[in-house]
Amino acid sequence: MYEITRDYISKGNARSGQLLVGGKPQFGVAHDIGNGASTAYNNRTYFNREQPSASAHTFIDDKYILEIIPVTVGVPEKAWHVIYDVTTDNIMFGDDANDIAIGVELCWGGNIVWAEAYKRYVWYWAYLCRMFSWDPRKKIVPHSQLDPKRKTDPDKNAFVKNCITWDQFISDVVNAMIDSYWQKTDGKWYFYKNGVKQTGWVLDNNKWYYLDAAGVMVIGWQKDKGKWYLLGTDGAMLTGWQHVNDKWYYMHPSGATAFGWLFWGGKWYYLNPKNESGAMLKDTVVEDNGKKYYLNSKGEMATNTEVKVTAKATNDGSLVL
Ligand SMILES: [Zn+2]
Numbered sequence: 001m002y003e004i005t006r007d008y009i010s011k012g013n014a015r016s017g018q019l020l021v022g023g024k025p026q027f028g029v030a031h032d033i034g035n036g037a038s039t040a041y042n043n044r045t046y047f048n049r050e051q052p053s054a055s056a057h058t059f060i061d062d063k064y065i066l067e068i069i070p071v072t073v074g075v076p077e078k079a080w081h082v083i084y085d086v087t088t089d090n091i092m093f094g095d096d097a098n099d100i101a102i103g104v105e106l107c108w109g110g111n112i113v114w115a116e117a118y119k120r121y122v123w124y125w126a127y128l129c130r131m132f133s134w135d136p137r138k139k140i141v142p143h144s145q146l147d148p149k150r151k152t153d154p155d156k157n158a159f160v161k162n163c164i165t166w167d168q169f170i171s172d173v174v175n176a177m178i179d180s181y182w183q184k185t186d187g188k189w190y191f192y193k194n195g196v197k198q199t200g201w202v203l204d205n206n207k208w209y210y211l212d213a214a215g216v217m218v219i220g221w222q223k224d225k226g227k228w229y230l231l232g233t234d235g236a237m238l239t240g241w242q243h244v245n246d247k248w249y250y251m252h253p254s255g256a257t258a259f260g261w262l263f264w265g266g267k268w269y270y271l272n273p274k275n276e277s278g279a280m281l282k283d284t285v286v287e288d289n290g291k292k293y294y295l296n297s298k299g300e301m302a303t304n305t306e307v308k309v310t311a312k313a314t315n316d317g318s319l320v321l
Contacts (some may be wrong), residue, residue: 012051032158037110055104062116126176
């Protein structure tokens with residue numbers, strides 16, 4: 001699961017506020033930060049403070065996919081990532097890259113873990129290709145191709161230094177587009193398979209998740225086909241004993257909440273079936289089929305032992321257990 005962080009720089013030279021022609025990017029320019037070793041947030045700080053007449057939309061390192069100029073949500077703006085003098089972009093795409101393209105920078109070197117940064121870079125490019133229905137083979141171009149006299153990034157710089165060819169990168173993006181993936185939007189997680197937003201149960205990395213009718217990943221209790229399930233704080237379905245709000249519940253291996261008697265670890269337990277609670281009863285007496293049973297402080301049914309039960313005497317003197 002990767003998250004896109006949107007933390008825009010203020011308007012100035014680096015972010016003019018001018019809108020991308022056509023209202024959305026028409027292609028993407030792959031870059032890497034030539035100087036090396038500065039993180040996505042280092043770059044954001046620099047562009048925000050110095051406001052040079054250069055910029056890019058997105059900076060990616062081993063921790064962040066950071067959009068510093070609006071481009072994938074809201075109204076996409078221009079960034080200055082390819083010099084206007086070059087003509088390759090006009091020949092290939094009919095306009096200047098700055099006016100119609102997104103610029104994405106790969107941050108690498110120093111303490112940045114290459115493999116993690118590269119995975120995020122590939123994932124983000126796949127995300128863009130899905131979002132804008134781009135064929136990665138046609139719509140992603142290296143900066144070096146647009147400006148060969150001045151630039152080597154990323155294929156002849158970061159990639160070659162980390163043993164990745166341009167063809168390998170494009171094929172990694174293609175593969176990432178086919179894969180299923182999580183996406184976080186407005187604080188909610190969605191799950192896609194082959195580009196299609198999923199609903200209901202999905203299995204990912206050997207864990208079950210439940211997505212509601214809108215595709216939003218559910219956390220907490222969820223009823224499905226008459227059974228109750230519990231999804232953990234990370235959305236993964238829980239099984240076995242679970243402690244929630246000071247009460248114990250038992251979830252079968254299928255994930256369904258247990259109700260009534262449960263034989264577990266050589267002991268009988270009673271999971272309150274009343275109002276579909278499922279909470280384990282303890283320190284109390286339950287009546288079942290005309291017989292009474294005592295559940296001790298651990299919730300275990302008492303057998304072959306003496307128990308002391310507290311009862312309440314009613315108005316007429318009869319006891320209520
Ligand atoms: Zn570049």
